[in-house]
Amino acid sequence: MRAVLDGLGQGGVAAGRQVRPAAARAIGDNQSLAAQRNGDGRVCVYFSIRTPENWLDTCGIPFSDAARAREALKGMYADWAPQLTALIDACDGPFTPRTLTVLPVGLTWPPTAGVTLLGDAAHLMPPVGMGANMAMLDAAELALALAADRTDPFAAVRAYETAMFERAATAARASAAVMDIVMSRDGARNTLDFFQSHDAGLPDRPGPSGGNPDAPLQERSLP
Structure with missing residues (x-):
């Protein structure tokens, strides 16, 4: 909201x-x-x-x-x-009011001549600070790929997409894990533990099961 x-x-x-x-x-x-x-x-x-x-x-x-x-x-x-x-x-x-909508983690598509996607259109993820950075990186990487191979833009786009799919999936998994920590029962404690116990990356912390607010917290290893 x-x-x-x-x-x-x-x-x-x-x-x-x-x-x-x-x-x-x-x-x-x-x-x-x-x-x-x-x-x-x-x-x-x-x-x-x-x-x-x-x-x-x-x-x-x-x-x-x-x-x-x-x-x-x-x-x-x-x-x-x-x-x-x-x-x-x-x-x-x-x-x-706004609902939170995301794309499936690891979404890919077959290469298509003359068109590609970047930013939220390619990898819409929870708003925890990674999506905008991924979008800017997408634009830079796509521009560099096209500039590096001006004779075959289709190959350049395929190269961009191959790299983008991998890093976007990693960022989307991390974003979902952070959202599970913040938007959970005892979210403040879970978030504090996240910052106190990890200098970087994502912790092995409990998160809600399947996004169900009434589900008990379960131990699981986050990526």
């Missing part, structure tokens, strides 16, 4: 100070709250909640009514610290 704080609403200036010049994030049980300051000074606030797939159809929240959507959102974060829930009050409407 996304909303915008422009700094002019009730409590907007005070709430916006928590974001400082860049961004802030808080993590709970199958929930998180993130805020990011944009170049124009506005703050975009993102509320992530693990729910059943059809939740938007069954929750009964009138997202077109900012005041009622705000109250419903405050109820979902009722046990959070007031410094954080102040961001909900400070947000200007509307509150825009």
Whole structure:
């Protein structure tokens, strides 16, 4: 769910100070709250909640009514610290709900003359910070491949795709593993353990089974 704080609403200036010049994030049980300051000074606030797939159809929240959507959102974060829930009050409407959609890890396709894909079109993955980097790398690698073999662009695209498939699959698996850690029961503890026990890479940490918010945590080795 996304909303915008422009700094002019009730409590907007005070709430916006928590974001400082860049961004802030808080993590709970199958929930998180993130805020990011944009170049124009506005703050975009993102509320992530693990729910059943059809939740938007069954929750009964009138997202077109900012005041009622705000109250419903405050109820979902009722046990959070007031410094954080102040961001909900400070947000200007509307509150825009969005489902999290990803492509299957390891998706490939047969080479096709004259066309290829890059970025989210090729490997849409959970938004944990890797997708945008992969997209920029895709563009650079595709440009380099085409420049290196100007006589056979089809071969250049095949070379780009072969390399892209492998690194995108690795990034997608890592992104899914990070999302499992953050959006889990005791997500804050799992995230803290992640940072405390690993200098780099992904840990052997419990994660929800199959993305089910009610499933018990299981020990599994993450890539």
